Amino acid sequence: MTYDLAEKLVNGDRLALAKAITLVENRAHGHEDILEECFRNRKPAVRIGLTGAPGSGKSTLVNAMIKLLRAEGKTIGVVAVDPTSPFTGGALLGDRVRITTSESDEGVFIRSMASRGAVGGIAEATDDVAVLFEASGKEYVLIETVGVGQAEVDVAASADTTVLVLTPEAGDSVQTLKAGLMEVADVFAINKSDRPGAERMALDIRSMLEMRASEKGWTPPIICMSAIRGEKVDELIDEIAKHREHLASCTSAADRERTYLVVKLKRAVERMLKNDLWRGPDGSALEKIADDIADGTTTPYAAARQILDRYRARSGQGE
Ligand SMILES: Nc1nc2c(ncn2[C@@H]2O[C@H](COP(=O)(O)OP(=O)(O)O)[C@@H](O)[C@H]2O)c(=O)[nH]1
Ligand SMILES: [Mg+2]
Structure with missing residues (x-):
């Protein structure tokens, strides 16, 4: 049964993909067989992580990126982790944009996941969903997560490029940024630059970046953009591509793939061990x-x- 599902998924069946994601998200019976089969059939995609505070405009940005990437004929899988509060079980913010695409567009697949719903951890769940997308032939995988903690740092570990989405709004001052989040950013997107304060914030980030040694030979670019107006989204996509070129210039694709696989392997071992222990x-x-x-x-x-x-x-x- 699971083999059938994997085969259908690989052949582009959307319903099979949807079912497989649910199985993986719930770590339900058979999910490991599907992942194995999909892993064998995957072709690594461009994996892009988008992280930032709730309301910073990540979903709006994903929508804008989908539009541009689709215009180039790229196929895309999106997995968005919805912030759920452990106390209320509900969403943290009411004013959230849904990531959407036209019903008939076979080239995009979008999946939301409740953060507390992902059995065994957000990072591993999004990562395994990425494997399913890759097996189904998606060329780009976009992963939206809320920039609040360790999970984002973990998600960043398996994305090729991590975009940190910030807004010029008060309270989002650079000083209050979580240190770990600054470190994971390969590209800074200052969204809502249609509002005042974006340039100021870009300067703050620039000076903060100058204070720390640029490791890896890459200085993260800072783009003042507006997702809602679709302004500078093309520039952001260009910078993501440049970051990829940079990666390619210092490590081989094979080496990077290997690093990613080690992360995956460790996560799988840790989860299985935990399950085994508490079972x-x-x-x-x-x-x-x-x-x-x-x-x-x-x-x-x-x-x-x-x-x-x-x-x-x-x-x-x-x-
Ligand atoms: N002014 C302005 N508002 C934006 C922009 N991008 C998103 N928003 C708004 O910010 C709110 C939160 O956006 P959403 O994409 O759901 O943020 P997320 O929680 O980070 O995914 C929504 O009301 C959006 O319409 C922008 O570029 N400018
Ligand atoms: Mg969102």
Whole structure:
């Protein structure tokens, strides 16, 4: 059954692609077989990550990029991670733009994913969806994530180029930017430049970039643009292409692919290990151990070591 699904997907069946994404997102039975089959049939796409605060205009920008890339005849897969609050379960912001394309356009496939819905982590989920897109023949994969934490840094690890989307609005001052986010940006997009303050912000970012040594021989360009008006989106796409050329000039595609595969491999091992660990008797023993920690019989550290020892013994690797 899963083999059929993978085969259909590879042959361009959109329904099969949609089903496969759902399986992967839920880590449902059979998803690993599909991923394996798709991995064998994939052709690496141009992977672009877009990250930034909710409301900065990432989805609007994705729409604008789709338009330009489609005009060039490129095929595109989009996976957008929707910010969901762990407390309300709802969206963080009401005023969000949907990424859309004309119903009849077979060249684009768009999928939204709730951030708390992705079993096993956002980065791995988006990354595996990228594999499905690649197997279905998409030449570009756009990944929209909310720039709030480690997940974005992880997503950036598997994108060729990461675009950080900022806005000139108050509160978005460069000083308050999370350090980790500055580091992942290969290209800075100052969106909503139809509003005042964009040039000022570009200057701030430029001086901040000058203070840190430009590693990797690449100085991230800063583009003042407007996604809603479609202004300078072409320039952004050009800069993304230049970043790719830069990558190609310092590492071979094979080396980069290898680095990406190592990241993928590690994630897969860690997830499988975690599943394996908590599926065993240790998962159900958790409540008992919690009691022991609570009443002072043991500590979280000693208990963790104990759980690991037991796990190793169970899998026949006891020391
Ligand atoms: N003024 C202005 N508003 C924009 C621009 N791009 C997006 N917006 C608006 O910003 C809001 C949030 O956009 P959205 O794409 O959903 O942001 P996301 O949360 O980062 O995906 C929407 O109301 C958009 O219409 C722009 O270039 N200029
Ligand atoms: Mg969005």
